[in-house]
Amino acid sequence: MSKHGLIIEDDMDLAEIFAEAVKAAGYEVEIIRDGITARHKLRNLIPDLVVLDMHLPFVDGTSLLAQMRDDERLKDTIIIVATADAIMGDMYRETADFVLIKPISFSQLRDLSARLRDNRPAPPWP
Template sequence: MTDLAYVIENDEDLCLIFGEALMAANYRVETITDGLKARQRLQEEIPHLVLLDLHLPGLSGEELLTQIRADARLAKTIVVIATADARLGDALREAADFVLVKPISFTQLRDLTTRLHNL
């Protein structure tokens, strides 16, 4: 069975690019553009990987990351933060598994997620 990845990003163009990179790494991808909807989906189905933007409507990525890390069911979920705010990304580096600073290339994301898929 193909591992599930959530792309939680409010920019629909980035959702498409990130989703394509994850599919190239053999993930089944679901894109979510709102923090509250993402929280709901995380309760319904546990993904192998979450690619998380920090600036989301409804519930911020930072708040969502805190909730993910507090949920024992999601303990093995890999969280990759994707942000244009390098300082905020650095502040959250301990809570996330990886921090990528935008702009992120298709190749960079595909190569990282291919390695993560094999964990």
């Protein structure tokens, strides 16, 4: 059974870049572009990994992150937060498995893909 990755990102170009990195780690990937659709999807799906943009249309990433961490079914889901707000990024480190500060470099994505593939812990990224 393959691993399922969910990319929740409204910027389609960035979502595709995230998707390629997650696919390279061996995940099947689905892209969702807004918070409402993501909230509904997470009620019926237990993804192995979620890449979550914090600034989404309709429902923000902070609400989705709290929903996922409160859902016992998702306790083993790897959550990667992507945010342009470095100060808030520090706060998200308490609940997310990885925090990526935008703009995200290719080397960060390559390293993330390798870490996911090899099940290594998150690096202390700034």
